[in-house]
Amino acid sequence: MDILYNFPLLSAFLAMLIAQFLKIPLTFFATQKVDWSLFTSTGGMPSSHSAAVTALSTSIALEQGLDSSLFAVSAVLGIIVMFDATGVRRHAGYHATVLNQLLKDFNKLVEEVKTWQKKENEQKLKELLGHQPIEVFFGALLGILIAIVFNMVV
Known part of the structure; x- marks a missing residue:
């Protein structure tokens, strides 16, 4: 199967996996708590999207040269992904934070007005959607380094 020898595809997946894994120890150093769910979550340091692209x-x-059309397509795709991560997705996370606070305040008001029981399965919006620019930068740097090292090893 030729796909198993596709260097760009394999290095992108490897970069994504390593970036997702690195979120766990980096968060541990900041919070002193191990959170394995970070391996499958969006947002956080480093950006796995940036690392992958x-x-x-x-x-x-490395394979086709900087003057290839394929490189141009992948570079533009990468810029769009990283711009989206620091822009639209990051601000959607801010909106989710505000909406979650509004929902919490509304539920508190309802409890004070009536003695309704609070639902246990209350669904919150995901707040960590996007990335700070520094997270995208380090994700991008990680992706470049992984591709170069992977190229030297393979």
């Missing part, structure tokens, strides 16, 4: 672009650049 930069590893992909770097691998394509």
Whole structure:
């Protein structure tokens, strides 16, 4: 199967997996709590999206050159993904924070007005959606480094 020898694809997936895994020890150092759910979550340090797209672009650049059309496509895709992570998705996370607070305040008001029981299965919006620019930067740097090291090893 040729897909198992696709260097850009493998380096992108490897970068994504490593970035997702790194979120666990980095969060542990900050909070002193192990949170294994970070391995499958969005947002946080480093950006696995940025790591994946930069590893992909770097691998394509190493294989096909910086003047290839494929590199141009992957670089533009990478820029869009990283811009989206620091822009739209990050602000959607801010909106989720505000909406969650409004819901909490509303439920508190309802409890004070009536003696209704609070639902246990209350669904909150996911707040950690996007990335701070520094998280995207380190994700991108990680992706480039992984692609270069992976290229030297393979």
